[in-house]
Amino acid sequence: MYKVFFNDRTVYFGDNFSRAFERNKGLFYKYNNIHELNELIEMFSLLNQINSLYIFHEDMLMVIEEFKACFRVIEAGGGLVFNVNHEFLAIKRNGVWDLPKGKLEKGEDFRGAAMREVEEETGLSGLKLVEPLLSTYHTYRLKGEKVLKKTRWFEMEYKGTDKPVLQAKEGITDYRWVTPGSTDFIRQNTYASILDVLYMRKLI
Secondary structure: OEEEEEOOEEEEEEOOHHHHHHHOOOEEEEOOOHHHHHHHHHHHHHOOOOOEEEEEOOOHHHHHHHHHOOOEEEEEEEEEEEOOOOOEEEEEEOOEEEOOEEEOOOOOOHHHHHHHHHHHHHOOOOOEEEEEEEEEEEEEEEOOEEEEEEEEEEEEEOOOOOOOOOOHHHOEEEEEEEOOOOOHHHHOOOOHHHHHHHHHOOOO
């Protein structure tokens, strides 16, 4: 089942209404048309007391594309960086624990953007891209416009000994090399999409 984060709330996409209805609580909607879908998105964004929205249709991929059409789509690349001690790098951006990431520039692919952004935000050089991990989606408002941000994450390796030099202009003020499992401080102050990346690698 695909999902998109609205801050700490979630929109799920699936093709089996009855099974999800039995197991979950939230708002359920069977896709009809894009105009109705757009109105539903606006409504869900205002109903903070509802944590989950489930959107169903037999052609799930089609509905996801229709959902994307309701937003301005921005693509980004990010990195989960491990050092030689098998610790991963967390950064504090605008007061919230995060992972290094940033938007694709013109002509870039996800891999290139992920490497460039991690290097720029952390000041680390000599990074090695190990493998792709997953893609996460989250939404926000930018000057009144609905934005859907897709971030493709990659595992990276850093064998150097230099300390990170943080990119202050991006609001990055702190960092920690984190031992897997010692992540309570992150869970208490991070984004749902970041937790998804950490859960995938069983770091929490």
